[in-house]
Amino acid sequence: MAKGTGRGGRSKRSGASGGRGRNGAPSAKAQAVAKDTAKAPVTLQETYIADCIGIGHEGEGVSRVNGFTLFVHGALPGEKVKVRVTGLKKQYGFAELLEVVEPSPDRIQAPCPVYAECGGCQLQHLDYAAQLRLKRRMVADNLERIGKIRVAGYDAAGGDGDGGSAGADAGSLGNGAAEDDGVVVHPTIGMDEPWQYRNKVQVPVGEQEGGLVAGFYAGGSHRIIDAERCLIRSEAADGIVQAVKSAARELGIPAYNAEKREGVLRHVIIKSGYRTGETMIVLVTAGPELPHGPELAERIAQTVPGVESVCHNVNDGAPGSVMGPSTNVLWGRDRIYDAIGDIRFAISAHSFYQVNPLQTEALYRKALDYAGLTGSETVIDAYCGVGTISLFLARRAKRVYGVEIVPEAVADARRNAEMNGLANAEFTVGKAEDVLPSWREQGIRADVIVVDPPRKGCDAALLETIVAMRPQRVVYVSCNPSTLARDLRVLEDGGFRPVEVQPVDMFPWTAHVECVVGICRVDT
Numbered sequence: 028m029a030k031g032t033g034r035g036g037r038s039k040r041s042g043a044s045g046g047r048g049r050n051g052a053p054s055a056k057a058q059a060v061a062k063d064t065a066k067a068p069v070t071l072q073e074t075y076i077a078d079c080i081g082i083g084h085e086g087e088g089v090s091r092v093n094g095f096t097l098f099v100h101g102a103l104p105g106e107k108v109k110v111r112v113t114g115l116k117k118q119y120g121f122a123e124l125l126e127v128v129e130p131s132p133d134r135i136q137a138p139c140p141v142y143a144e145c146g147g148c149q150l151q152h153l154d155y156a157a158q159l160r161l162k163r164r165m166v167a168d169n170l171e172r173i174g175k176i177r178v179a180g181y182d183a184a185g186g187d188g189d190g191g192s193a194g195a196d197a198g199s200l201g202n203g204a205a206e207d208d209g210v211v212v213h214p215t216i217g218m219d220e221p222w223q224y225r226n227k228v229q230v231p232v233g234e235q236e237g238g239l240v241a242g243f244y245a246g247g248s249h250r251i252i253d254a255e256r257c258l259i260r261s262e263a264a265d266g267i268v269q270a271v272k273s274a275a276r277e278l279g280i281p282a283y284n285a286e287k288r289e290g291v292l293r294h295v296i297i298k299s300g301y302r303t304g305e306t307m308i309v310l311v312t313a314g315p316e317l318p319h320g321p322e323l324a325e326r327i328a329q330t331v332p333g334v335e336s337v338c339h340n341v342n343d344g345a346p347g348s349v350m351g352p353s354t355n356v357l358w359g360r361d362r363i364y365d366a367i368g369d370i371r372f373a374i375s376a377h378s379f380y381q382v383n384p385l386q387t388e389a390l391y392r393k394a395l396d397y398a399g400l401t402g403s404e405t406v407i408d409a410y411c412g413v414g415t416i417s418l419f420l421a422r423r424a425k426r427v428y429g430v431e432i433v434p435e436a437v438a439d440a441r442r443n444a445e446m447n448g449l450a451n452a453e454f455t456v457g458k459a460e461d462v463l464p465s466w467r468e469q470g471i472r473a474d475v476i477v478v479d480p481p482r483k484g485c486d487a488a489l490l491e492t493i494v495a496m497r498p499q500r501v502v503y504v505s506c507n508p509s510t511l512a513r514d515l516r517v518l519e520d521g522g523f524r525p526v527e528v529q530p531v532d533m534f535p536w537t538a539h540v541e542c543v544v545g546i547c548r549v550d551t
């Protein structure tokens with residue numbers, strides 16, 4: 028029997044339900060919750076043996092006791108686990124993993140020494156090949172259950188993430204099924220070396236026992252773990268974090284304390300160009316002052332090879348968003364350069380840039396493939412960032428229109444088009460859901476529309492406009508299978524059928540999965 032992994036019960040959501048009114052008596056809401064949860068077949072703080080049948084979107088094991096669902100961090104599909112119930116809602120609850128009674132054959136020892144505490148990875152206790160199968164399964168489940176979209180070869184009995192095993196094997200979802208059999212979800216494209224892949228690192232800074240620390244947030248909290256090594260970022264990034272810590276300590280620059288609302292340094296952000304080796308370091312402070320800022324930047328730039336830019340960003344808002352709106356350069360340039368394939372990109376502090384460079388190439392290759400361009404098409408790239416996908420499209424299309432909400436990213440996109448000699452791509456700042464309807468009114472027609480929204484998915488007004496514009500094809504790049512499934516339902520109801528889905532593992536060892544979907548207008 029394997030003992031608990033130390034990952035149980037760390038969820039933010041694991042508190043017992045309920046609350047008290049001003050006079051100390053249970054509030055009406057608390058009484059209602061207590062009445063509802065009294066019907067649950069499990070009791071708070073009691074221990075049970077649960078069967079884990081799937082993985083939730085935060086990597087937690089979806090487990091069942093007497094038909095009641097408990098979310099258990101650290102449990103894997105197919106396992107029998109001993110748990111203690113830590114929180115109850117009407118339809119489900121949360122439980123802490125006490126012991127793995129019957130381990131999954133796919134369970135492995137997590138290689139990272141701080142995995143049990145750190146919130147960065149969620150699946151280091153699952154074999155990598157099983158992760159890839161599981162991620163494919165997660166995509167298929169979301170499409171079927173949320174989107175009500177038929178998946179070729181889907182076996183509903185596989186349950187939440189493949190029932191008895193940690194992931195469906197490649198064959199169980201079918202490959203290359205006929206059109207009427209539903210959308211084909213391909214096996215996940217994984218990495219040969221799934222470590223040290225992140226080219227962007229965000230490290231929170233704090234004070235512990237009077238000293239400045241920088242590391243990771245413990246899962247579901249804002250407690251900082253002062254780790255020096257992270258297995259999914261490069262050793263160079265580890266060195267930069269140490270260099271910033273040492274320089275800040277030597278110069279007496281204090282970390283920000285969110286509770287007391289005092290101090291200075293909140294986060295260190297590192298962005299690196301995979302092909303160029305160029306690095307940008309952004310020092311995020313709570314107020315406008317960064318004492319010894321230029322000296323700090325100079326020391327960092329002298330210590331770290333490849334640094335081309337040290338910036339200062341001010342974030343005086345609540346924890347949640349890492350950067351605030353204003354950034355100034357302390358040392359070097361306001362941007363770094365990188366290349367994807369043979370296209371060069373400028374990236375500034377506020378611009379989005381995919382974090383896994385090797386997998387990005389695979390993702391974009393598929394997006395381009397699904398766009399099916401011949402050279403005569405007009406293409407819209409909604410949520411275009413610094414124009415990465417747009418410029419690959421521009422090389423094979425007549426004209427590309429990109430839209431992006433962050434003005435700095437659009438400035439980068441324009442610079443990138445010019446730098447790569449692509450005069451047929453133009454970029455607009457704005458919300459895709461506002462700009463596409465106005466393009467439509469201006470008479471712009473698109474043969475292909477590409478969308479790559481943030482986790483919340485596409486705005487309803489954008490989907491409505493896509494349907495009204497009637498492109499021949501839509502390519503949907505998504506980092507969240509549940510909002511993807513929701514949006515695909517809207518598109519399918521509007522006459523656009525998803526044909527192929529390619530999951531790409533952009534974030535190994537985490538519960539995140541990226542996909543690209545090829546979608547056709549039904550009457551074409």
Ligand SMILES: C[S@@+](CC[C@H](N)C(=O)[O-])C[C@H]1O[C@@H](n2cnc3c(N)ncnc32)[C@H](O)[C@@H]1O
Pocket residue numbers: 378379380381409410411412413414415416430431432433436457458459460479480481
């Ligand atoms: C997942 S990123 C994709 C960027 C780009 N396609 C790439 O691969 O690098 C999503 C982008 O959408 C932008 N964004 C967020 N909401 C938006 C909106 N309502 N309209 C337009 N762009 C938006 C973000 O700033 C971000 O650059």
